Amino acid sequence: MGQFSSSRRALVRLGVAGVGAWVAGCAVVPQPAKPRVVVVGGGWGGLGAARTLAEGGQVAVTLIEPNDAFMSCPLSVHYVAGFTAASDYQRSYANVDRAGIRRVRARVTEIDRAGSVVVAGGERHPYDFLVLSPGVEYIEEAVQGYAAAREQLPVGFRAFEQQAVRRQVDAFLERGGEFVITVPKPPYRCPPAPYERAFLIAEQMKRRGTKGKIVVVDANPNPMPPPIAAPIVNAMKSVYSREIEYVTNTEVSAVDIGRRVLVTPTGDVRFTAANMVLPMRAPALIRQAGLGERWAAVRLPSFQSQADEKIYIVGDAQGTPLPKSGHVAFGAGKQVAHDIERRVAGQPAPAASGAVTLPAGICWAAVTHNEAIMINVAASVEPGQAPKLSFQVDPKHSLASGQGAQQWGESMWNQMLG
Template sequence: GFGGATAAKYVRILGGGDIDVTLVDQHAALVSCPVSNRVLAGEKTLEQLTFGYDALRQAHGIRFVQGRVTAIDAERRRIVVAGSGRPDERLPYDRLIVAPGIDFIYDAYPMPARAQRQIPHAWKAGPQTRLLRQQLLAMPNGGVFTIVIPPQPYRCPPAPYERACQVAFYLKTHKPRSKVVVLDANPVITSKRILFERAWRDLYPGMVEYVPGSEVRQVEPATKTVRTVFDTVRSDVLNLVPPQRAGRIALDSGLADAEGRWCEVDFLSYASKRLPGVHVIGDAVDSGLPKSAHMANAQAKVCARAVVALMRGEALDPAPAFDNTCYSFVDDRQAMRISTLYRYDPAKASMEAVAAGILSDHPSLQEGRDADAWARRVWTDALG
């Protein structure tokens, strides 16, 4: 993901080329979650959002190993990598940076694995994004698209509401008698509330039905029916986004906390509080901050500086700071953003907002252009 790729690149750069860096990923390429909601509306393709690791290898001398990390041996300082069709490989390290990403908790929505694949979350960009797009294309005019939003914390707070906008834009254009139902487990819209409410009212009047506090009690995959504390909703397309936790390796290795959800770290270095010599970045971190690609990219740079300093026996930056910016498209060209600056607070030993964030007054074409430019920057910064 963005955290791991950025960390690999910046350890190599900040280390002056003296530190050997190996990047391990089970996928041969990164599919960008940012911008992937626009695939649903037909504005982008997955191919446009897929990026290989060639530049990291060729321009920065990073070794790339495709495989799945199955174990972390912190005592011996090595990881075990399982590759398709080859024996397990054991890779030694002096410092290990782990970007586990997220995994999904289906306990609240018990259903067979096959049903989980048929009712896509599309919260990891890739095949499920394509499947959800295909289901949307096949939906009849006058049909119902339902998105189920989990309680916080989850990856990218504004993304479910942006998805509702993108689906509504597609339906308004191609299937105008259809509707979008948003079943939100949270009591209110979790990000850019006023702007999303206004977008639904002004751009898609009568098309988007928002139901807050929708705790899911039962899911019937065969009929795409969701029973909540309030109502029963039957859909033509059901987009079920489950509650989330740190990726599998974080749980298996003991990096995740006692609840088995997120990873506690020292925010000066992102060193794990559970495994020595191991650092954790990205969505898996228990930080109280938004889980986003921009945040993962920012954390990776702080972590990379700290890793280089630790390997050289130098002091850490005592006051790291970074911002987080998130753009959301409300149709094919207009977007809006929220930006917040964070700085390390030694009294709280955490990253805290310096002041109130900057929120767009309204969606605009200029913010849409800015959003496209932001995406190009973060792709290049992580992978170029």
Template sequence: MTMSRQRTRREVGGLIAASVAMIAAPAVLRAQAMARVVVIGGGFGGASCARALRQADGKLDVTLVEANETFTACPLSNEVIASLRDISAQQFGYDKIAAEGVSTVLRAATAVDVPAHKVTFADGTTLAYDRLVLAPGIDLDFTALQGYDEAASAVMPHAYKAGEQTLLLRTQIAAMPDGGTVAIAVPANPSRCPPAPYERASLIAHYLKAHKPKSKVLILDAKDSFSQQKLFEQAWQQLYPGMIERIPLSQGGRVTGVEIATRTVVTEFGNYNPDVTNIIPPQKAGRIAALAGAADRTGWCPIDAATFASKLVPDVHVIGDACLGGGIPKSAGAAQAQGKACAAVIARDLTGRRSEPPPLTGICYSIVAPDDAFSLAGVYQPKGDIFAEIEGGRASPIDASRETRAREAAAATAWFKALTHDAFG
């Protein structure tokens, strides 16, 4: 790790000493010092928030804390599973963010001392803050399905955090004999990017159609209905007739557990033994949110939607997939919009500059074949503790032409390029 990308232990120790001096300093001196904002989580929400804070006021002391040197993006990662895209196209670093004046600490935060306003690392060093932004994304709930834990994911990958798991699932599908079955276990909501499992089923079917045409995809679903269901089902009939079967909740589709030794998937109405199994377990806010006391018994973080301020702990804001957002989806685009809006709120509070947070918009593309996609866009506004969708959104029409769907596929690629450039520079 280069010095430009990570604070050394000596630098973090210096921050500790500085924070102690600040506590002892007269109030007038503290008021004149730079306000310190720490952002934990370097995904779309956290990276965008850190950049927006520096852009809002160059005098703010902004630190981005992230456990990984490289971020691997989830949008378009289903194309990696289907061997349509290389995983390197999904990976981004933090050099450009650091070059803009955001301090980067590429280590995992292990605790948050809310009364003392400190973030703690594994070696005991701490980082002081005036405001803390939590953008930890999701964690997988490995207690939700009997027999499915982190070790089991090496046999039945979840591939719902992009990276090694994405490649593992791709490898398993490529090695499966023709005539085999790929099963996808889909959880109930709330979950990250609700259309993603159905996009995954579509792109796996695309790969099977080209390379293993006697094979099929089985969706075991904990829901009876899902976002843009008619568009997906229409695409499956047109592109992959007879290749994709979905068993909804009411017909026994909810997976309750697995038996790893026999590679068995257990549902309420019966068992299955697919050749490849993709288990997407229920989810919750990233672990640091619970350690900070910002997550409630649902596993997610309640917030004041107007300010992203935690309802449970002071001087802490929560953005992105981790928060209880109501109508706003848990998606990359929504997280990025929240990061920018949260930065505007914090900059206004700390600097006294009058500014209005930008509107919360989000768009989600679902790719069902390399030249076939559709989208759903929304505009959201605070309504109490959640976000409500307002007029201004759009969805792809059911009867869209092939040309229109091809344009949507091209737009998805352009959107991803713009999204990642905006977040990571």
């Protein structure tokens, strides 16, 4: 009797909010709530983190994403140029929901580093750890007059923006003229993308007999980064010499939408249609939270914010020399998920000694609808040193790489959303 009374008193001390109970004559040991991880952004980096954390089961995961579905930017050039349907690159978040991830359809407007994020409408979502994968925003003020011409000159480098560029391409292929594609100085999202857009639109010109040309106005002396320059230029000359005019070392300073000209130091460039790929930076959210200026400042190899050890930044918003590509973003998301799991388990950080492998980058530059250039980037970092990148690039486009690109895409989408 005395033993029972003592046990009962112990239960009362635990409280009445479900932290202790008697079941079949046995006391249930109270379990602490799981640490809360909020992931901002349902793209490649955010899904890499959220799915990995959900599989581990050590934390409660909330994914905040304004779109109600996923659309891949990688490989969507085939849709932009009119070869495939948009649905080929879109996926439902249904399996994300089934994985036990709490998904909130909203746009984050503020980060309170005391431990919560605020979404449009004012709702707060508390976190113990925060993973940011918010993508990029365009530096519109870099080109005078662009803001007034935004609706007529879509960039299309963010999910679901591709439709607006597709409409431009369709109209150009119907009537002809001069289709101008601009390339900014790096860093920007997916370096080969402006060139592959030019290639696939040029392929459609050949197929349809469209009169006119594509003018690629590049702020750089060659396609960037340098290891991809030779095969890109070779494709321009060998496959599309009649359709593409390549202008280098020419930065666009202004657009006059009324006269339909781009202003450059060497003179005006006239256009019938234009796909202006603007300079890019991390979204304003990064600056609002004091996490960086143009790009988020992170520590490698952990991708932790230099300003706040509870915050990780992955994907294109992070400011390291790593390629701004979907594959790198996904790998970094998985990596930070494992680091959060390590910290939740109370395990020490690995001792820093020698080179540490960073997330690899696999990218495919489409030259035709069926052929591509494979770009494989390996990266590592040693304590106190800058990351080292090693490129393996196809010397020439091939059918094998075109097939490899499609297989890679299906595999990645399945890992994120299957």
